[in-house]
Amino acid sequence: MTPDAVKFDAGQVLNLARKTFEIEAAAVLGLAQRLGGEFAQAVELILACPGRVVVMGMGKSGHIGRKIAATLASTGTPAMFVHPAEASHGDLGMITGQDVVLAISNSGESEELTVILPVLSRQGVPMIAITGGAQSALARHARVTLDSSVALEACPLNLAPTASTTAQLAMGDALAVALLDVRGFKEEDFARSHPGGALGRKLLTHVSDVMRSGDAVPQVRLETSFTDLMREMSGKGLGASAVVDGERRVLGIFTDGDLRRLVEKGVDLRSSKAGDVMHAAPRTVRADSLAVEAVALMEQHRITSVLVVDEAGVLCGALNTNDLMRAKVI
Template identity: 80%
Template sequence: MNFDAATINAEQVLSLARKTFEIEAAAVLDLVSRIGDEFVQAVGLMAACRGRVVVMGMGKSGHIGRKIAATLASTGTAALFVHPAEASHGDLGMIQASDVVLAISNSGESEELVAILPVLGRLGVALVAITGGPESTLARQARITLDTSVAREACPLNLAPTASTTAQLAMGDALAVALLDARGFREEDFARSHPGGALGRKLLTHVSDVMRSGNAVPKVFAEASFTELMREMSAKGLGAAAVVDSRQQVHGIFTDGDLRRLVEKGVDLRSLTAADVMHVDPRTVGRSALAVEAVALMEQHRINSVLVVDETGRLCGALSTNDLMRAKVI
């Protein structure tokens, strides 16, 4: 079929897009008044499941099912997707009596799904249906049925699964959110299943994971000359240096900003020691603190680096905004 982009009717395109939003929004809102005791029972059944929630669906319902399974798994409910057609050729072995099957079909008559329902029944698997056919074969054989029927599809031909799949997806999300709350799932739990995401980095990354340590930490003794102090700062590239005693207890800090202010005042630096120019009792952070706590401390006090101390207060590291940016904490 040939297509000429120049023939696009902009008003028609926008009208259809807006109509799609309206139809799909209405389909989701209709679910609000439709859920009740059966939804609560479905959540209870899945929450008490000793195995996994096995999500199944054909075609577009299968695509929705994969997303629902992924959402469940990432929010504390052990879940996986099993394709109904593959189930008939061996994958039924993945399903155990302790599992709950969440079967999705708009018509409730998907041939491949209906074909395995008797086997699921013999296994004693609890079956929850998400379907637009409340009187369908799937609904009749399910222990619990969640009605996702829609008045019409957003497709102008009323054929392509659009509003119906949106309703399925919304129902799946509602189940996942309700289960998340029932399990007491917290931000920390979410982070553990998303270690590569922004939230995971914020809630799982500790100061000790990203700090500079050992010889990379710029430090001098209080009696060090100003020249020694500057040499240490330049070599380590932190833009600051800690002033410590023989037990590595922190007494002060000197920064690039402090240097600029001394130069502006015309101070003769050659005869000064680290003790003469340091800021006493500098801001520090514990090595076991979350990296985001270090970020908050630095933002609050408008500083670009912070010293890291251990449980006894001894210097064990240093951290800059650049270090935190490289770790993608900020």
């Protein structure tokens, strides 16, 4: 049919979309109603596995399998995807007796998959099947079978894998979530496998990773003249300067905000020393603290710069909101 011959009916389009949601939602709810001891057995089998979960599937089930493998790997269960067709041409060597195979097939009779099932069985590789074919070849070879059958595909022709792949994906997500919980997987663990993401940056970035250090940290002594204090602040571009003693312990801080307030009061600053104008006992953060802790401190006290100290209170760095923004912590 040519595009010109197509009659577009917006109402029909919306009705089909809603029907798709209803069919796929029913497919997932059906999984919940049928879920039983086999699911717990699958979780136990994976927990006892000293190797990896090797996910396999052909066609649309293969696409779902790749996503399930990625979800497992990012939530604490080592996993990888192996294409069944490639497995029969050498990639089967990637699977060992230490692994568990998670095989996905709606019919359970995918030729590329069934041809390697006897080989995996002879190698003693335990198999978990996600299939709609309870009596299929895949189910017969599997140690545990998870029923992902659906009453109807969302496709109007009842041909294209739609509800069945949604059910497979939901079953895989359920496995990943159950394993995550049993393993005691935490936010910090998730961040370690996602260091480039927003959560990773928040949970893995420390103050020491983003702070200014060495000569880049503005600092003066109590007796430093106001002129030299301003020169130090301007030269380092932090918008503030630490005031330290002879051992570089932090005594105070002077900021652009302090300068503005003194000018507004009409204070004669020409003969002032750093110790006269500083704000004593400033807020500080430890270098080994998470950067998000520095963010929280700055937001709580409405400040834009904070000094970084070690366990003895000795100045070792400084940072401001711009530093944190560049690190994408905020």
